[in-house]
Amino acid sequence: MAISKRAEPALLTDQVYATIHEAILNGDLPAGSRLTVRELAEQVGTSAMPVREAIRRLEEAGMVERQPHRGAVVKALTLEELVHVYDIRRLLEVEAARLGAERITAEDCDRMQAEYDLMREAIDDHRVPALLDHDEAMLAILYNAAGNPFLVQVIRNLWLQCRAYKIVGATGTLETPGDDSLWRYQQDLIAAARHNDPIGAAAVNDASLANATDRIKALLAAQPSGR
Structure with missing residues (x-):
């Protein structure tokens, strides 16, 4: 008692x-x-x-x-913190994608595809938290295939810390006609994973995070509080 x-x-x-x-x-x-x-x-x-x-x-x-x-x-959003956090994400997630693509199974690729399909539905419905959840779930499947749970936990903690930035980026992108950056890189990442192509997976993740950094930086700079 x-x-x-x-x-x-x-x-x-x-x-x-x-x-x-x-x-x-x-x-x-x-x-x-x-x-x-x-x-x-x-x-x-x-x-x-x-x-x-x-x-x-x-x-x-x-x-x-x-x-x-x-x-x-x-916590407020700042350009300086955005750059720092996304630089760390690129270091870790590019490596996680490379390692995961080497070892991922066909079954896990199917699971990635299922999360991707749910993410596309959320994009169509403009459900930002849901699209971010499914995007992270898809990436986690690939990263877990690397076999290093500590690496995945560190990445998940970074996702939590930069969630507000992700919301800004996703919301702004959804409001930009013709911008396919919320799903194009993920589609290419699944293709690289299915081919067990570590170099391709790493390159896609690097390009995706660089693109996200630039998009969010532009959106924050356009806000009255951006700097």
Whole structure:
């Protein structure tokens, strides 16, 4: 009974964390949103303590920051951070694609195709969080084939940290007629994987991430807060 009682606050904090975390990932709490403990506690139906702990954990995850006179806010988007994060993604994900393409099976390629098809449906419906989820699921299948779970975990953490940038990029691209960059590279990546072509897979990922960096950089620069 004592263990169970101690676990209850932690479980509640986990639930609050998951709720706020999902709201940030889905864009319901966009960059710059203030995270007021009292308001969030009322919305999720808890006391202030689990909300404070959840916000602290979000700070540790790099998704929330403290600002003078504002308190905790969803981390703002900056061109400098965009470049740094995407440079690291290119280093890791190009290598993950190369290693994964060498070892991936036909069955896993079929799973990639299934996620790609769901991603295309989400693109057609302009469902940004869903298209990002399926894109990441497709990439994770390829990266997991590399056989290095630590590499995949590091990449997943980077995806979380740059989710707001991904939302900006995907939303802006969907609003640009004739831009096929949300699906063209993924289509080529699946083809390279099916041929167990590590050089081709690495080249596609490198080009895809370079393109994403340029697209998001242009979109941020066009915003009043971009720099």
